[in-house]
Amino acid sequence: MTDRDNTYRIDIVDTVTVTASPDKTLLESLESHKIDVQYHCREGFCGACRTTLLEGDVEYTTDPLAFMDDDEILPCCCKPTNHLKIKLGF
Numbered sequence: 001m002t003d004r005d006n007t008y009r010i011d012i013v014d015t016v017t018v019t020a021s022p023d024k025t026l027l028e029s030l031e032s033h034k035i036d037v038q039y040h041c042r043e044g045f046c047g048a049c050r051t052t053l054l055e056g057d058v059e060y061t062t063d064p065l066a067f068m069d070d071d072e073i074l075p076c077c078c079k080p081t082n083h084l085k086i087k088l089g090f
């Protein structure tokens with residue numbers, strides 16, 4: 001369920017909590033808050049944006065082709081479907 005302003009809360013471990021729109025990719029939402037996320041292809045095949053998902057769920061806008069562990073997501077091609085807790089990989 002979104003917050004009252006139709007956004008999801010994204011808790012980034014050891015940094016800040018921001019909001020994300022369900023209409024944008026997670027990468028776009030993080031960038032809109034000036035959060036530095038590594039990326040390259042922005043299409044789900046290079047794996048450069050790989051991020052640890054600690055809580056919550058996402059849905060993919062395209063089938064991710066990059067290798068991911070079970071606890072990882074690709075912010076460039078997914079959107080939050082509820083509040084998330086993530087750990088950025090740098």
Ligand code: FES
Pocket residue numbers: 038039040041042043044045046047048049050066074075076077
């Ligand atoms: S930027 Fe390439 S998989 Fe996300």
